[in-house]
Amino acid sequence: MSAIMHFFDVFINSFDVFLNGLWITFQLSVASLIIACIIGLFFALLKISNIKVLVWIADAYIWIVRGTPLIVQIFILFYGLTDIMLIPMFWAGVAGLAFHSGAYIAEIIRGAIQSIDKGQREAGRSLGMSNGLTMRRIILPQAFRRAIPPLGNQFIIGIKDSSLVSFIGMQELFGVASTMGSNSFDYLPYFITVAIYYLFIVLVLTVLVNKLEKKLAESD
Amino acid sequence: MQQGEDMIKVTKLNKSFGDLHVLKDVDLTVKESDVVVLIGASGSGKSTLLRCLNFLEIKNSGKIFLEGEQIEEETHNLNTVRERVGMVFQHFNLFPHKTVLGNVIEAPTQVKGVPKDQAIQEGKELLDKVGLGDKYDVYPSTLSGGQKQRVAIARALAMKPDIMLFDEPTSALDPELVGEVLATMKELAEEGMTMIVVTHEMGFAREVGDKVVYMHDGKIVEYGIPNELFDQPKEERTKAFLSSIL
Numbered sequence: 001m002s003a004i005m006h007f008f009d010v011f012i013n014s015f016d017v018f019l020n021g022l023w024i025t026f027q028l029s030v031a032s033l034i035i036a037c038i039i040g041l042f043f044a045l046l047k048i049s050n051i052k053v054l055v056w057i058a059d060a061y062i063w064i065v066r067g068t069p070l071i072v073q074i075f076i077l078f079y080g081l082t083d084i085m086l087i088p089m090f091w092a093g094v095a096g097l098a099f100h101s102g103a104y105i106a107e108i109i110r111g112a113i114q115s116i117d118k119g120q121r122e123a124g125r126s127l128g129m130s131n132g133l134t135m136r137r138i139i140l141p142q143a144f145r146r147a148i149p150p151l152g153n154q155f156i157i158g159i160k161d162s163s164l165v166s167f168i169g170m171q172e173l174f175g176v177a178s179t180m181g182s183n184s185f186d187y188l189p190y191f192i193t194v195a196i197y198y199l200f201i202v203l204v205l206t207v208l209v210n211k212l213e214k215k216l217a218e219s220d
Numbered sequence: 221m222q223q224g225e226d227m228i229k230v231t232k233l234n235k236s237f238g239d240l241h242v243l244k245d246v247d248l249t250v251k252e253s254d255v256v257v258l259i260g261a262s263g264s265g266k267s268t269l270l271r272c273l274n275f276l277e278i279k280n281s282g283k284i285f286l287e288g289e290q291i292e293e294e295t296h297n298l299n300t301v302r303e304r305v306g307m308v309f310q311h312f313n314l315f316p317h318k319t320v321l322g323n324v325i326e327a328p329t330q331v332k333g334v335p336k337d338q339a340i341q342e343g344k345e346l347l348d349k350v351g352l353g354d355k356y357d358v359y360p361s362t363l364s365g366g367q368k369q370r371v372a373i374a375r376a377l378a379m380k381p382d383i384m385l386f387d388e389p390t391s392a393l394d395p396e397l398v399g400e401v402l403a404t405m406k407e408l409a410e411e412g413m414t415m416i417v418v419t420h421e422m423g424f425a426r427e428v429g430d431k432v433v434y435m436h437d438g439k440i441v442e443y444g445i446p447n448e449l450f451d452q453p454k455e456e457r458t459k460a461f462l463s464s465i466l
Contacts, residue, residue, distance in 0.1 A: 003335050012326065029456075101343060111222075117311075117313070119309060119311055119313035120313060120315065122276055122307075122308075122309070122313060123309065123313035123314070123315070123372075124327075124354055125276065125299075125302060126274055126302055126305075126306070126307035126376075126378055127303070127306075127326070127327035127331065127375070127376070128300065128302045128303035129299070129326075129330060129331055129332045130299050130381060133330055133331070137326065137330060137394060138326075141317050142315075142317050145317065178327070185297060202456075
């Protein structure tokens with residue numbers, strides 16, 4: 001009983017500090033996932049370009065990201081970037097996370113684009129639309145809808161992965177939990193607390209994605 | 221029969237997919253306001269010929285003239301060529317994320333830069349014409365196959381093409397919906413639209429067609445006026461094909 005009471009104590013008393021961490025996690029996730037989507041779209045378009053060297057570049061990028069642990073990528077980018085330029089820790093973290101998620105998002109978007117019936121492209125082209133215009137107005141809007149469930153999944157992974165930038169010193173959610181745990185030698189309640197915050201974020205995101213999916217499904 | 225200018229002229233057209241030689245030295249001339257019906261077994265090259273005419277497939281050799289002007293893939297902007305050549309597909313290929321009216325105004329506004337108000341007005345007129353005046357704002361998924369195909373026709377007409385290509389426009393339809401699409405096409409033919417139609421609807425070919433072309437194995441076997449070709453085919457191949465389908 002007292003263990004549970006103790007946990008609630010910790011949960012309530014650490015609220016302010018965790019709220020700070022939550023805000024940083026939020027900023028990290030939003031910034032890195034927006035950039036990751038841009039990177040992902042870019043490399044997806046390279047992959048479907050049919051131009052050998054561009055496909056090769058995209059393949060190489062995806063291979064590097066998938067072939068190395070995220071924590072290694074974060075450290076390399078952090079030390080690499082801070083060596084060559086003055087860059088705030090926050091943006092080094094964002095760079096690492098975006099670089100990582102971008103590869104997975106590229107594969108999601110590529111798959112979604114290729115899943116769109118080729119008749120859609122032909123219809124656009126037959127109306128005199130250029131390749132680029134057909135992609136932008138006809139293919140991508142449909143591909144985006146189809147990509148929402150896997151993208152939502154990837155966003156959830158991205159948010160949880162943002163905990164790893166605590167290792168370069170960011171005091172986001174997980175960083176706050178580690179610091180407070182080691183300061184008090186009372187780890188467990190802080191880690192359970194941080195788990196609850198992550199569960200809450202993921203719950204909110206899941207509801208939002210489901211709503212978006214329903215709204216966009218209206219035309220189907 | 222109208223004797224207009226040559227709308228489309230094709231000489232010695234060849235097209236291969238890998239080792240498969242699909243079109244073999246095809247020659248075809250379509251006069252303005254003519255309705256030419258392409259018939260033949262599947263795999264005979266009818267659809268490929270149609271797709272070469274609006275450059276969805278790029279020929280291997282031969283010449284394609286549009287209104288007397290030779291179109292070369294390397295030098296012509298194929299997008300502007302395609303604006304003049306409307307295409308209707310077997311599977312409609314409507315844009316599912318756009319409303320019926322959205323489908324119709326997409327290309328005029330995006331490609332030709334027609335002001336939206338004007339495109340909407342013209343789009344509504346076209347949809348009224350194909351009998352879908354009550355469907356402007358619904359999404360294609362709510363329509364029947366026949367309605368979808370009529371939207372697709374309106375969508376192609378919205379670009380004000382000089383010629384319309386129909387690639388088996390009724391083959392994917394339930395039998396009871398074929399009539400409404402053929403009626404729309406007939407109306408279009410009566411207005412003087414130049415049309416090339418790949419179809420298995422022999423009644424339509426006979427009634428609306430000015431010329432019928434029978435293709436077999438990538439070649440044009442016989443070419444003629446519908447009643448003559450259907451009633452007194454000259455070639456054995458044509459006879460065999462007609463007896464197999466009638």
